[in-house]
Amino acid sequence: MVDVRSDLDAALLAAHAKGDGFELSRLYADAADQAERDQDTDAVCFFLTQAYVSALETGLPSASVLNQRLVQYGREVVQADLMS
Amino acid sequence: MNAPAGLKTVLKDVAKAKGLPNAHYIDPAVFEEERHHVLYANWAGIGFGKDIPEIGDAKPVDFLGMPLLLVRDEDGAINVYQNTCRHRGMILVEEPQKIRGAIRCPYHSWCYTLKGALRTTPHVGGPGTNIHDDIKRDELGLLRVRAHVWQDVVFVNIDGQAAPFEEANAGLLERWKEFEKPTFHGGAAASFKLDVKTNWKLAVENYCESYHLPWVHPGLNSYSRLEDHYHIEERGFYSGQGTLVYRQLTSEGGAVFPDFEGLSDKWDTGAEYISVYPNVLMGVHRDHTYAIILEPVALAETVEHIEIYYAEPPEHLPDGLVEANSKQWKEVFVEDVFVVEGMQKGRQGILFDGGKFSPAMDGPTHNFHHWVATNIEAGRAKSA
Numbered sequence: 001m002v003d004v005r006s007d008l009d010a011a012l013l014a015a016h017a018k019g020d021g022f023e024l025s026r027l028y029a030d031a032a033d034q035a036e037r038d039q040d041t042d043a044v045c046f047f048l049t050q051a052y053v054s055a056l057e058t059g060l061p062s063a064s065v066l067n068q069r070l071v072q073y074g075r076e077v078v079q080a081d082l083m084s
Numbered sequence: 085m086n087a088p089a090g091l092k093t094v095l096k097d098v099a100k101a102k103g104l105p106n107a108h109y110i111d112p113a114v115f116e117e118e119r120h121h122v123l124y125a126n127w128a129g130i131g132f133g134k135d136i137p138e139i140g141d142a143k144p145v146d147f148l149g150m151p152l153l154l155v156r157d158e159d160g161a162i163n164v165y166q167n168t169c170r171h172r173g174m175i176l177v178e179e180p181q182k183i184r185g186a187i188r189c190p191y192h193s194w195c196y197t198l199k200g201a202l203r204t205t206p207h208v209g210g211p212g213t214n215i216h217d218d219i220k221r222d223e224l225g226l227l228r229v230r231a232h233v234w235q236d237v238v239f240v241n242i243d244g245q246a247a248p249f250e251e252a253n254a255g256l257l258e259r260w261k262e263f264e265k266p267t268f269h270g271g272a273a274a275s276f277k278l279d280v281k282t283n284w285k286l287a288v289e290n291y292c293e294s295y296h297l298p299w300v301h302p303g304l305n306s307y308s309r310l311e312d313h314y315h316i317e318e319r320g321f322y323s324g325q326g327t328l329v330y331r332q333l334t335s336e337g338g339a340v341f342p343d344f345e346g347l348s349d350k351w352d353t354g355a356e357y358i359s360v361y362p363n364v365l366m367g368v369h370r371d372h373t374y375a376i377i378l379e380p381v382a383l384a385e386t387v388e389h390i391e392i393y394y395a396e397p398p399e400h401l402p403d404g405l406v407e408a409n410s411k412q413w414k415e416v417f418v419e420d421v422f423v424v425e426g427m428q429k430g431r432q433g434i435l436f437d438g439g440k441f442s443p444a445m446d447g448p449t450h451n452f453h454h455w456v457a458t459n460i461e462a463g464r465a466k467s468a
Contacts, residue, residue, distance in 0.1 A: 021184075045212025052214075053193045053206050059140075059185030076214045077221070079203065 021058030025051045029066065045075045052076070094438065094457040098450040102438035104457065109283040109431040115383045118285075119148050121463025122362050122456055124242035127249050129364035129377040130154075131238040132391050133162055134269040140183040140198060144175075148380060150242060152229060153177050155187070157198040164231040164240050165200055170224045187226075200226035236267065236393065237364055237375045255318050256360065262347050263368050267393035270372075270406040274392035276414055282424040283431075284363055284380035285456065287388060290424050291357065291365045291376075292448035294325040301419050315448050316358055320455060323448035324358035330369055333409050339402035341371035341409075344395045359448075361455055371395060372409065376417075384428050390417065 008031060015023040028051035035043035048070050055063035064083045070076035093102040107114045130147050136156045144167050145152045153167035153176060167176050169189040176189055176196075186195035186203050195203040202221040209216035230241040232249035234257075239249060246252055257264075269275075280287065290296065294313035297304055309329075316324040330353050332340045347370055355369040365376040372394050379387040392410060394401055430436065441450050 042212050046207070047212075049206045049212055049214055053188065053195060053204065056186040056195050056203060057184070057188040063185065070214065073212075075209075075212055076204065 025054035099443040165226040271398040282428040295445040323451035330355035
């Protein structure tokens with residue numbers, strides 16, 4: 001698993017402290033993108049999961065895309081109603 | 085102290101009966117029995133729909149230690165769940181809040197929909213893997229508690245064994261069917277609560293009867309005399325009192341609350357006050373209704389949650405009248421506090437034998453005692 005960069009780590013901690021679900025989801029999704037570039041599948045799915053949970057809790061439309069990405073990795077089941 | 089034989093006298097006709105023994109008011113063991121056999125075994129009131137008015141509104145309720153969660157879902161329906169995550173038993177929601185998307189457990193972030201379905205189980209199969217063959221989401225939704233909303237009161241049957249609400253309360257629903265129409269909560273001014281140092285049943289018992297009115301509510305004597313009231317008794321179901329001389333509250337300018345539409349003449353000057361067993365006290369009038377949920381916090385500690393409803397939204401009601409009506413009712417309910425607290429103190433008297441009922445005046449109160457005793461005996465028989 002790749003390490004979370006220190007600046008990202010600080011941003012995540014700040015977002016967690018504020019309970020900012022939108023920012024958390026965005027930051028974790030960014031981390032997942034970086035891990036994808038590093039071809040570290042476990043890290044990708046870890047960060048996608050974190051992003052997905054924040055999106056679900058916050059009611060973000062991005063939850064649908066995050067769900068689909070996790071499904072493509074075989075790490076999640078389809079939540080069809082998120083697409084509605 | 086709480087021998088079943090002690091309840092036989094409660095089950096006699098009111099003329100021969102004694103009231104529930106002291107233990108039902110002062111013994112923690114009997115309180116625990118009543119929790120299961122009376123409050124959990126029937127349709128108890130735990131909250132109001134007006135407290136979760138919008139989609140996603142969630143309100144946790146502690147009902148005698150049972151953690152419950154009231155949630156309004158996307159269809160506008162009120163759901164009641166056990167407020168406990170199916171994973172490690174963590175409390176899900178600690179404070180009233182708006183659920184924007186999913187109900188997320190704060191421990192390991194298992195997420196549930198507003199309808200209670202288990203949405204995701206993050207990392208349950210290892211880091212980044214949210215599925216596992218042995219985690220069957222369709223079997224792990226939030227545990228739903230049987231619920232029914234009537235007159236904006238959220239009733240629950242915790243043990244799931246009671247007859248359906250409409251069946252258990254068929255007589256009352258028929259009696260008050262004229263009030264099956266939209267009601268509007270009067271807003272912040274129509275909401276108040278009273279903390280009372282009494283067992284919850286004494287508040288029910290006092291509400292059932294009109295016998296005490298001339299002494300405890302002397303202000304009613306001028307227009308609502310004892311002889312203007314009648315008893316309401318349905319053995320095994322509910323009891324209360326009615327009045328024949330309800331008079332609408334009128335502002336200095338002569339304004340009154342609008343009436344509920346379509347009421348029969350009976351309600352021109354009639355009003356009824358009924359204890360919906362076990363713990364909801366309700367009143368209906370031509371121009372307002374109210375509900376009081378008795379929250380049995382502890383053996384001798386009860387919170388009375390009072391909410392008043394009208395035929396139209398508060399912005400359509402005469403200025404100041406909602407406040408005046410609440411003030412009037414609060415004065416009446418506060419006048420009852422010394423009585424219910426005094427009866428609680430009196431039941432520490434070890435020579436008290438449950439009390440002798442007035443056959444003429446205490447029928448509605450005895451009706452409640454009879455119902456409690458019947459439930460306790462049935463529960464004890466099941467537990468034996």
